[in-house]
Amino acid sequence: MEAKPNEVEEVETCSEDAEDHPQRGGWKTFPFVSGNVLGLSVAAGGWASNLIVFLMTKFNVKSISATQINNIILGTNNLFPVAGAFIADSFLGSFSVVSIFSFISLLGMIMLTLIATTHSLRPSSCPPGSLTCEGPSKFQYSVLYAALTLASLGLGGTRFTIATMGADQFRKPHDQGVFFNWYFIALYVANVISFTAIIYVQDNVGWGLGFGICFIANVIGLLVFLLGKRFYRQVKPKGSPFMSIARVLVASVWKMKISLAASRDSDYFYGDVALADNTVPTKAFRFLNRAAIKTEEDKQFDGSYEKTWKLCTVKEVEDLKTLIKIMPLWSTGIFLSTPIGISSSLTILQALTMDRHLGPHFTIPAGSFLVFNLLATTISIFIIDRFILHKLRPLQGIGIGHVINIVALVGSALIERRRLEVVTAHNLTNQPGTVVPMSALWLVAPLSVVGIGEAFHFPGQVALYYEEFPKPLKSTSTAMISLLIGIGYYLSTAITDLVDRTTGWLPNDINQGRLDNVFWMLAVIGVVNFVYYLICAKFFKYQNQSV
Known part of the structure; x- marks a missing residue:
């Protein structure tokens, strides 16, 4: 090519x-x-x-x-x-x-x-x-x-x-x-x-x-x-490209008293490229356009203009607008990763209480159960890449991932309800440390479904941000996935603490708790977040038509 x-x-x-x-x-x-x-x-x-x-x-x-x-x-x-x-x-x-x-x-x-x-x-x-x-x-x-x-x-x-x-x-x-x-x-x-x-x-x-x-x-x-x-x-x-973002914000605040009503394209600073070859200011988030308006104070001794903390190029302003437009969609990933973080941690607690034997001589470590999520993601990405990816746009793939994640949370709630029934049937409620006679392999199903969902929404988000982020921020676009996952984990800690303080669902001995209610709560959060995602996706317009 x-x-x-x-x-x-x-x-x-x-x-x-x-x-x-x-x-x-x-x-x-x-x-x-x-x-x-x-x-x-x-x-x-x-x-x-x-x-x-x-x-x-x-x-x-x-x-x-x-x-x-x-x-x-x-x-x-x-x-x-x-x-x-x-x-x-x-x-x-x-x-x-x-x-x-x-x-x-x-x-x-x-x-x-x-x-x-x-x-x-x-x-x-x-x-x-x-x-x-x-x-x-x-x-x-x-x-x-x-x-x-x-x-x-x-x-x-x-x-x-x-x-x-x-x-x-x-x-x-x-x-x-x-x-x-x-x-x-x-x-x-x-x-x-x-x-x-x-x-x-x-x-x-x-x-x-x-x-x-x-x-x-x-x-x-x-x-x-x-x-x-x-x-x-x-x-x-x-x-760092983040410096240009900061400069746009500072310059727009510095010039907040400047009127935009009578501004013309020639009033804006385009840098070293001719006006005909550059992006003109758009009407979206118009107040940021002030950062690119040339004033007498911005003029250098030789009559030229340079980028400073009081004057930015139109391209820098439009790059920031692009980020602002994509941020609502990006925020839906935070509330997608939060339930995944909570359910992954709770799954390890479940595995510790269940029968983890695989044959008479081998016991699966509780922490190793998350490998089923990894394997499901890997296999699913391969299948999607070979047979499905070319038929989907990024927003569609992300949406499918949302739905599959909700299904996984419902499955986790049903399996936990069954585990608690076994606990009650064998009178193990007040016997912490006793293994519940139920195979931990039941946990493989929801973990695998979560992995399939990640195969849809994770690559979809990477593709969307890489294509839609401004050119100076291309290298940062993939790190934004890591950022939302990190925020999601912190938020999951806060939610877990809130549930622990306000309900009796999360005691130290989970056989006395109601983890199934926690999973149902996470499923509801997932549904609400999916509706929020659909609203954001409806109003989002691709900037790069090749996506």
Whole structure:
């Protein structure tokens, strides 16, 4: 396929901004980049995927508190990539950010390994089902939170930044697309290893060895990445595109007294490009147009105009308007990820109380059940990509994902109701720690349905934001997915706390609670959010007609 002129221009620009020569970049860097992705993802998945179980069994944290801590940590994991991207784009560059935060992640792995192997850093062990367990001291909590903070910052600062750096190694858009495919394959492979092998070691051999494996994986990932330094093309920091957004807001407020009634196209600042070749100010959010109006105060000594905190180009103003238009749709993703975050945590609590035997000699770790969600997403993405994707526009795919997620929550509520019936039938209500005679494999069904839903709405959101975000924010568009997931996890913590305070649905022993009511509540939230999504989608207009 013949490259479009603008594509060639972008590639050449990238090449000019990179500190490289002909022998740098290309596929020879892929083993070093993918080695970092594999190593750090195995390490991150090893501690994050089984955190609830670790808090409950080794730190004697109550089940609901454990889920709240878990959701806060997962939220941080997904919020910090935006900060990592800002630091890389504005100050340090991708290589420095990945190197620094890989080391920070390593420090977190060292601390978690020490916590798991040093008795004084955690409370005394507690028999299963005991109601008089010794809780962690303030010092033990401080060490734990410090370790989790370092591990979380390390994960957040590397995951999206290494993807950007990997794509920077290639000059052709086709090669960049192939890299992203292999990047996600490496990510999925690492997650499968974490959700199965490492969790099994933690639950059945020892937490010290489990975290020790995470430490070794982190070391390997960091060393492999550093070994490739002489091969990398390193793109210089260009400054954050968020600065132009801030400048538009400041300039529009500064000039709020200027009248727009008699303004003409020639009154606006277009930068170095001629008026005929530029975007004219639109009427939407017209008050922002003031930021691009030229005044005598904006004129330089030689009579020219330059971008300042009081004067922006029309293009910058229109880019901000585009973001404002897409934000309502983006916000629906927050209320989509919130029920997913809550239900994932509650599913682990359910699995801990149910029969997890697979044959006479093997017990599935509770944290490993989330791998069924991962597998369902992976398989569904492959099927959708091959047979369905070309028939759907992004908004349609996202809408289907909303509906499927609601169905999954209804299924979770019905399965939990059945579990509570078994609890009552066997008189296990007041016997915490006793395994309910019901197979935990029942949980596979709703987890798989959630995975199918994610296969629709997650790629749909990535495609929508990448196509519709302004050009200067293309690299930030994918990080917006991580941002909404992070906010969703924080919101899930707040909702869980509210339910815990106002109802009796979430006691420490879930056999005495009503998790089914929580799932029904989440399904109702999903329905309301879907209606909100339909309203936003109805009024949204694609800016890029190629979508």
